Amino acid sequence: MKLYDRVRVINDGYEGYGIKKGDEGHILNAEIRYGTFCFYREDPETLADDASASVRIEDLELVEDGGATDEDILEELPRHNPEWGCKVIDGFIYNLKGERLNEYAYDYHHRRIK
Amino acid sequence: MKNLEALYGKVTDYLKYGDGWVRRENISPKDIDVCNGEATDDSDTRTCALCVALNRTVFKNDNKPDYTHPYCKCEQIPTAPPEPTLDFPMRKITDYLFVKKRGLMYSMGYSEEDAKEVYQMIATNAKEQFKQGKYFLNALDNHGQKVNILLAFPGKREKEGHVYWIKTGWTVYPNGKLHQNTPFGGWAK
Ligand SMILES: [Zn+2]
Numbered sequence: 646m647k648l649y650d651r652v653r654v655i656n657d658g659y660e661g662y663g664i665k666k667g668d669e670g671h672i673l674n675a676e677i678r679y680g681t682f683c684f685y686r687e688d689p690e691t692l693a694d695d696a697s698a699s700v701r702i703e704d705l706e707l708v709e710d711g712g713a714t715d716e717d718i719l720e721e722l723p724r725h726n727p728e729w730g731c732k733v734i735d736g737f738i739y740n741l742k743g744e745r746l747n748e749y750a751y752d753y754h755h756r757r758i759k
Numbered sequence: 760m761k762n763l764e765a766l767y768g769k770v771t772d773y774l775k776y777g778d779g780w781v782r783r784e785n786i787s788p789k790d791i792d793v794c795n796g797e798a799t800d801d802s803d804t805r806t807c808a809l810c811v812a813l814n815r816t817v818f819k820n821d822n823k824p825d826y827t828h829p830y831c832k833c834e835q836i837p838t839a840p841p842e843p844t845l846d847f848p849m850r851k852i853t854d855y856l857f858v859k860k861r862g863l864m865y866s867m868g869y870s871e872e873d874a875k876e877v878y879q880m881i882a883t884n885a886k887e888q889f890k891q892g893k894y895f896l897n898a899l900d901n902h903g904q905k906v907n908i909l910l911a912f913p914g915k916r917e918k919e920g921h922v923y924w925i926k927t928g929w930t931v932y933p934n935g936k937l938h939q940n941t942p943f944g945g946w947a948k
Contacts, residue, residue: 740796
């Protein structure tokens with residue numbers, strides 16, 4: 646899971662942001678902050694990205710790969726800093742240097758000690 | 760009680776700074792843009808995550824995030840209107856807008872070859888609108904304070920003569936920098 650991927654919210658907890666379980670949308674910031682992606686819900690009719698929240702990685706499910714390359718991601722990262730966690734593969738968070746940032750698979754909220 | 764405190768804060772701020780611009784500052788060296796590739800609170804200066812996210816951001820005093828908490832060390836410093844800069848990769852237009860929302864762009868008369876023009880239009884307008892204080896506060900979360908900016912989009916080709924009002928979504932970064940999130944947050948009613 647990464648920038649521009651189409652994802653679905655699979656848990657409750659974001660109603661305050663206008664986002665319901667089952668809503669689909671896209672990841673529109675490259676960087677992972679506190680184990681969350683910046684999710685924008687897309688209205689299925691108007692295609693408006695009309696609600697957003699920082700959604701926990703475990704509350705998202707991939708619907709369709711958005712095809713973002715490492716170059717796309719780097720350009721979008723704050724200060725183009727490759728240290729940011731930005732990709733989730735098989736339960737692990739990686740940065741663009743290929744470093745794994747969490748200790749245990751599917752535990753996105755404890756950082757690995759370097 | 761909490762509402763009353765917030766209201767009191769608003770009133771005293773207004774008396775102090777009127778409708779000028781203010782920069783929110785705390786003593787943490789971190790902010791949403793510069794934090795070594797990892798978003799955290801700042802334990803050295805005991806600054807919470809959201810105050811780090813808002814550190815050094817610039818807003819109109821009468822249209823700024825309310826976020827505060829007991830013992831919050833953030834201060835509001837009166838400042839000149841910002842000269843906005845953008846974090847806005849061209850790929851947001853070529854690889855996102857013209858891919859995921861292609862039909863929408865076609866409906867306004869635009870096609871892929873107009874990507875540069877669309878980019879320029881959004882960039883120039885967003886900077887101008889923000890500078891004039893014309894933005895709408897949206898959610899504040901781990902990824903910062905989001906705002907919507909409304910833009911007039913002229914129709915092209917067979918849609919020439921139409922004007923479409925759209926919302927664009929941004930995060931406010933320090934010192935007047937706007938980070939582009941979505942070029943299409945919906946039609947502005
Ligand atoms: Zn704080």
